[in-house]
Amino acid sequence: MRALLPILVALALLAAVPLITGSNVVLNFLVFVLLIALVGQGWNLLGGYGGQYSFGHAAFFGTGAYATAVLQVRYGLNAWPAVALGILAGAALGAVIGALVFRSGLRGSYFALVTLAFAEVLRIVASVAPVTGAGVGTLIKLDLRWQALQFQSRVPFYYIILALVAVSLILVHMIERSRFGAWLVAVRENEDAAAALGVDATLVKIGAMTLSAALAAAGGCFYAQYYLFIDAGIAYGPWISIEALLAPIVGGVGTVFGPLLGALVVKSLGEATKLLAGDAPGLDLVIYGGVLVLVIAFAPRGIAGLLADLRRLVLRPRRAEPPAEATRA
């Protein structure tokens, strides 16, 4: 329980925000930060803990978003079961792609490539298939009732995404301390050695990918309900694949808080860029790409790593003094 304390404190702080400010600008910003933190946590589970760097998490995000929207618009389903089915659809896709890819033994660059290809195939299919609204996209009808999972105010949405992030934080925290988590990290560090010690590496990776996809899909479902519009470029576009990996890498790969920290920093940076340079297309992404390169070059363990270094520096026992005296003597 003590180990859960930092998570609970962070959640309590975030939960207090709507009590302090009712500003839609602040809430919109934080909703987006939390959304990226959620999808990023999904990526982090597979990429950070499992060492499988996906470049195509848009595949899961988009599947969740499209399932939510299409089931409501074309099949008249209520929003709540539509969201649940959206998460399931994303998880199922993760399991299928994971089974295909990991059974074929694809690792490293090849894994990144093939996930990218899956996302692109889905994007092209979604931009021509009639069921997704093809090039026009899908618009969810405005119906501001809680039964339809739509709200006039930003506050309920804020608490919903915060709850989802809370679930993702606790889930990853639990996995970190579980046998499954230990297997996952073992596979990341040395797959062959882990397999030699009896870990079913393929199954572990497929499991991680399924959970990872479910989290990303949950983000997609939320996106669809929050903005009420998606098209192929939004749902399956590369932007979300990049956000999903940027947040945990900037925050700290393979740490529970990495994605949340990273999302907060990256999104603040994006807003600052917009404030300074206006809404110029592409400029925020230039900054993101640059941040990605800089973080890998100078802080490969992200902000979490920097904080750990800082703490060690502050708490370091004072061993520096004896040599100082020695030089005086």
Next chain:
Amino acid sequence: MLVAALMLSPTILIPAILNGLMTGAVYALVALGLTLIYGVLHIINFAHGALLTAAMFAAFFANRWLGLDPYAAAFLLTPLFFCFGYALQRFVIGPAAHGEDRNILLVTLGLAVVIENALLFAFRADTRTLDLPYGFDTIQVGPAFLAVPRVIAFVAVIAVTLVLWLIMHFTDTGKAIRAVAKEKLGAELAGIDVAHIYAVTFGLGTACLAVAACLLIPSYYVNPSAGNAFVLIAFTVVVLGGMGSVAGALVGGLFVGVVESLSGLWLGESLGQIGIFVMFILVLLLRPSGLFGERA
């Protein structure tokens, strides 16, 4: 589909195949750069598409601002992009990656995002085309009418591949590149500057893109994401032809060009594009052993 294939007369089929070969030649050249970099550095360069786009913009503006014909611009842009690629590997990718494969992936991805969006920022999402006097000229080959720029591209790609092959086999630098590709540590012990050879290889790969861009621009358009269309095809070609194989890239490129042309003929434009991705995924899933042959 097979029935449909048999029913198509050679007067349709032969031009489709020839056009496919012409397109495939450019794919081959883009793939050549990719496979060269993979063969030596053992990394997949995710910035390849963005670098191609940058080269296409360079070729475009060399014509608009300096009045250079794209084919003449190739002689200026190729050395320029060689230096750019060299510097990128030597001063950015190499130092930033700390020698870890996963980091290199992310650094090249980050570079791709920066380059593509810097172009978007500078030139907006507009699609631009050059109007050249010979842009729509055709020559007749048997039953087929082929666009002149595409025929020039085809011939030029064969020539570039030949030059590259000669460089790799008959110059000291080429021999050093092959030595590093085969046995990095051994090459280092023999006195080869591995960081320099890595950068030279990356430069050569980027130079291929400059040539490809100059060959493409007379008959193609350019916008900030134009290169992406080619790069996943190039990945497919490289995977098909065998990672690191120059001959494989050439043959694979021509093959993919023909497949795309024929599937476009039978399935329509957008589904033809999916055909390439599906082929790519299938090749990766079904022949992974062939892919890892050299690495293990």
